[in-house]
Amino acid sequence: MTSLDKPTSDTDQPHRTEQQDDGGRHAAQQDAESKAVTEAALFEAFGGVRGMVETVLPGLLFVTIFTINKDLHTSAIAALAVSLALVAVRLIRRDTVKHAFSGVFGVAFGVVFAMMTGNAKDFYLPGMVYTLGLAIAYLGTAAAGVPLIGLILGPVFKENLSWRTRNPGRKKAYTKASYAWGLILLAKCAILFPLYWWADTTQFGWVLVALKIPPFLLAVYLTWVFLAKAPPPIDVFAEMEAEEQAENDRKAQAAAALRNPEA
Numbered sequence: 001m002t003s004l005d006k007p008t009s010d011t012d013q014p015h016r017t018e019q020q021d022d023g024g025r026h027a028a029q030q031d032a033e034s035k036a037v038t039e040a041a042l043f044e045a046f047g048g049v050r051g052m053v054e055t056v057l058p059g060l061l062f063v064t065i066f067t068i069n070k071d072l073h074t075s076a077i078a079a080l081a082v083s084l085a086l087v088a089v090r091l092i093r094r095d096t097v098k099h100a101f102s103g104v105f106g107v108a109f110g111v112v113f114a115m116m117t118g119n120a121k122d123f124y125l126p127g128m129v130y131t132l133g134l135a136i137a138y139l140g141t142a143a144a145g146v147p148l149i150g151l152i153l154g155p156v157f158k159e160n161l162s163w164r165t166r167n168p169g170r171k172k173a174y175t176k177a178s179y180a181w182g183l184i185l186l187a188k189c190a191i192l193f194p195l196y197w198w199a200d201t202t203q204f205g206w207v208l209v210a211l212k213i214p215p216f217l218l219a220v221y222l223t224w225v226f227l228a229k230a231p232p233p234i235d236v237f238a239e240m241e242a243e244e245q246a247e248n249d250r251k252a253q254a255a256a257a258l259r260n261p262e263a
Contacts, residue, residue: 038227041156042220056212058083058107062123063205072120076111079123083107106130120201124208128196132189138182142175149181149223150174159233166234173230177223184219 062079066072083104106127114123141148146164150171154160163170188211195204 038224041153042224042227046216046220052213052216054083054086054103055216056209057086058103059124059127059205059212060209063202063209066120066205067202072114072118072123075120076114076123079107080104080111121196121204124192124205125196128189128192131185132193135182135185135189138178138185142178142182145171145175147171147174147178149177153223153227157233158235158237160236162234162236167231169231170227170233173226176226177219180222180226181219184215188215 058079061082062075065078066075069075087104109126110123113126114120116122138148141151150163151161153174154163159167159170163174191211192204192208195207199207
C-alpha cells in the first residue's frame with residue numbers, strides 16, 4: 001500500500017487542526033491589536049470626544065445666545081470666554097492643549113471678523129475658509145504622493161516618514177484617507193458656502209453646528225478602516241534606539257579590547 005493509499009490516522013487530524021486554530025487565533029489577536037493601536041492613535045491625533053466637545057461648544061453657544069437675543073457682542077464674547085475656559089481647564093489638568101488652543105484661535109478670528117463687519121454670520125467665515133483650504137490641502141498632497149494625513153499621523157505611530165519609501169501599503173492607505181478627508185470637507189463646504197449667502201444668521205448657525213461632528217466622524221472612521229487593513233507601521237524610534245545601543249556595545253567592546261589586549 002502506497003503512502004497515498006494509507007488512511008490518515010485519528011491522531012494526525014486533530015493535531016493539524018489545533019495548529020491551524022492556534023495560527024488563526026494568533027492572526028486574529030494581531031489584527032485586533034493593530035486595530036486597537038490605530039484607534040488609540042486616531043483619538044490622540046484628533047482629540048477624541050473631548051476634542052469634539054471643544055470644537056462644537058463655542059459655536060453652539062454663539063448661535064444659541066444669538067438666537068435668543070440677536071446680540072452679536074454678547075454671543076461673540078460668550079463663545080470666546082468658553083474657549084478660553086476650556087484651555088484653562090486643560091492647563092490646570094496638565095493635558096495637551098493643542099486642540100483647545102486651535103479652537104481659541106479659530107473663535108478669536110471669528111469674533112474679530114464679525115466685530116469688524118458687524119455681520120454675525122461672519123463669525124463662521126474664517127472657519128469655513130480654513131475648512132476649504134484644508135480640503136484642498138488633503139486632495140493636493142494626496143495627488144502629489146505626500147498625503148497630508150500621513151504627515152499628521154506618522155509621528156503619532158512613531159513611523160515619521162518611513163511610510164513614503166519603506167512601507168508602500170501604508171502610503172496607499174494614507175493616500176486613500178487623505179482623499180476621503182478632502183472630499184468630505186469639500187462636500188461640507190459645498191453645503192455651507194451657498195447657505196452663507198442665502199440663509200439667515202440663525203438658520204445658518206444651526207446648520208453649521210449640526211455639520212461639525214458627522215463629517216469629522218465619517219472621515220476618522222474611513223481613516224481607521226484604511227489603516228486597519230494596511231501593514232503595521234515601522235517604528236523608526238525603536239530602530240534608532242537599537243542602532244544607538246548597538247553602537248554603544250561596539251564602543252564598549254573596543255574599549256574592553258584595548259584594556260585587555262591579551263584577552
